[in-house]
Amino acid sequence: MEVKNMLVPNQTQMDEFLEEATDAPISMVNLLKFKDKAEYEDGRETDLTGKQAYSIYAIEVVNHLNKVGAEIIFGGEVSRLMLGEVEDLWDSVAIARYPSRKAMLQMMMDKDYQESAKHRSAGLEGQLNIETIEAGL
Numbered sequence: 001m002e003v004k005n006m007l008v009p010n011q012t013q014m015d016e017f018l019e020e021a022t023d024a025p026i027s028m029v030n031l032l033k034f035k036d037k038a039e040y041e042d043g044r045e046t047d048l049t050g051k052q053a054y055s056i057y058a059i060e061v062v063n064h065l066n067k068v069g070a071e072i073i074f075g076g077e078v079s080r081l082m083l084g085e086v087e088d089l090w091d092s093v094a095i096a097r098y099p100s101r102k103a104m105l106q107m108m109m110d111k112d113y114q115e116s117a118k119h120r121s122a123g124l125e126g127q128l129n130i131e132t133i134e135a136g137l
Contacts, residue, residue, distance in 0.1 A: 005033050005090075005126025017101060017131075026104070027073065027097045029130040031090040038122040046122070051091065054123030058094075060116040065096060067110070068103040072096050090128075 009017065035050030046053070058075075065071055074095040081089055098104045107113050 005031075005128060007121055007124060007126055009129075018105070023100045023102070024133055025097060025099055026101060027095055027132045027134070028104070029128075029132060030094040030096070031128040031130070032092040032094065033088070033125045033127060034091045034123055035125045038119075040118065040122045042118075048122075050123040050125065052123070053119045057116055057119035057123065060119070061113075064107050064110065064113040064116060065098075068098065068107045070096055070098040070103055070107065 032054065034054060038046050038048040038050050038053035040046060040053075048056075062072065072094060075092070076094075077092050078090050098107075
């Protein structure tokens with residue numbers, strides 16, 4: 001199994017997200033890998049680590065989530081791998097619950113969110129986003 005951390009969905013992933021629109025609540029499991037040093041796309045100088053830049057985004061994203069009826073339901077640092085094998089372990093895990101895919105898309109398209117997302121891009125080496133739908137187990 002190959003694992004690739006990315007910053008944005010590829011075209012197929014985005015197309016599927018849009019065409020399979022559902023009004024059901026979703027949760028996004030975010031496996032986060034930080035850069036050692038933040039790198040802003042506009043080339044600004046910074047002494048921030050990747051984790052510090054992402055932390056700015058994490059604080060700001062709470063308001064963006066609230067605007068669309070979403071919330072962070074879990075966040076934590078990865079301490080070790082209990083089961084399985086990966087070459088490089090993620091640094092943090094966050095789970096956000098959205099009322100629907102439409103709500104998530106609405107947030108992503110908001111210009112204020114996109115401004116905050118600059119800190120996300122500056123801080124992240126990449127991540128995995130895993131969409132989940134609640135199911136009785």
